Amino acid sequence: MRAAETLRREGFDGSLRIIGAEEHFPPFDRPPLSKQVLTDKWEPEKSRLRVGDLDAELMLGATVTRVDIGSRQLIVGGGGGGGGRAVDFDGLVIATGASPRTVPSVEALERVQTLRTIDDCLTLRRRFEDGGRVVVIGAGFIGSEVASSALERGLEVTVVEALEVPLLRVLGRELGGFCAQLQREAGVDLRLDVGLDHIEGNGSDSAMRVHLTDGAAVDAATVVVGIGVVPNVAWLTGTDLMIADGVVCDSRCRVLGSDGQPVPDIVAAGDVARWHNPLFDATMRIEHWTNATEGGEASARALLHGDDAPPYAPVPYFWSDQFAAKLQYIGHSQPSDELRIVEGDMASGRLVAAWGREGRTVAALCINRPNRTIPFRNAIAAAAPYPPEVA
């Protein structure tokens, strides 16, 4: 949407076609789907994206199954052997996003689901209304927000996390432990360092028995699997585009060919795009809302202006509202980075933690300190020394 809006706003007056696998238009914004729409605080309509007049042809409920880069043609629909509708293009924005990982052995059970779309959300909301315990597999951001929403609806909740603390890879052991405490204090039955083994029951009635790898078993009416997403790149198989955990792009969001050079007039943005961020001198694939919007804008500018488009060098940003806490993460850290709490403390529940690499501040997490988000973001953007002293 942002790419389309930016194209029009910056003067593109050629023909514009938007092809989307989902049926709904305007699209539904995703953050409320694990929060306000799921808890029934909002009607779904309230979470629609505001989209300006794009003067675009819409192809909804339409999946691109393959693309021929050389002849600049997409095939929409059709089967494995062929068929479908051919759509020609001069410029292409790849924003096909990502799909939830599933647990294949339990995927077919009716009351086991993932959460990505408005339809998933409304299904889950109905299942919440049926009552019974909710078991969430994965204590990442989605899993934690689903658990938080289920508690708000008065349900019993068990969260099963394979690592030793929630969000271990993003927040580290200490802060992940803080998140675990938040969950338990809120009433979640949190199981750490354990995985899903199998589910007993046919899944269609509200009586499943969820067996964990430590031998424990939990009765569940609803199971939600929140173990991450996989970029939607299968349709690009057989092309010469560089694919490596997403579509690989340069620092202007231009898609690279196997020779490492940008392919003319093809850009990518959002969850599907792995691009080189010059601010961190690293390639990254970011699943945050702000990357979808800012990356969409940047990719459109690359289509319009090529080398004259500014490089896409954002400070990644993510927020999560869970268990009455506001988490805001800015920047890009790696597990090997140094980490320390630089303001506040865990006891008060209000703190800022910062990550450093080679003497430079690269990321920060604000817990219940939204007024510190921008000052730390500016410090990261300015490559402030570590540890940071932020006014």
Next chain:
Amino acid sequence: MRVVVDFDLCQSNAVCQGIAPEVFEVRDDGYLYILNETPDASYRAKLEEAVRSCPTQAISIQED
């Protein structure tokens, strides 16, 4: 033009503050404060960017 924030939608993400700190400020109490509800025309581009960039679509511009 007038800056309007729907405080039911605002979640103090402060993205707006990052774009136009002269207009938006999230303070120690966790709430967003509009520092200048009627900025002059030179702020239009930044305000429009803030409207687009707000993660909860809480900002709008009222033309007078």
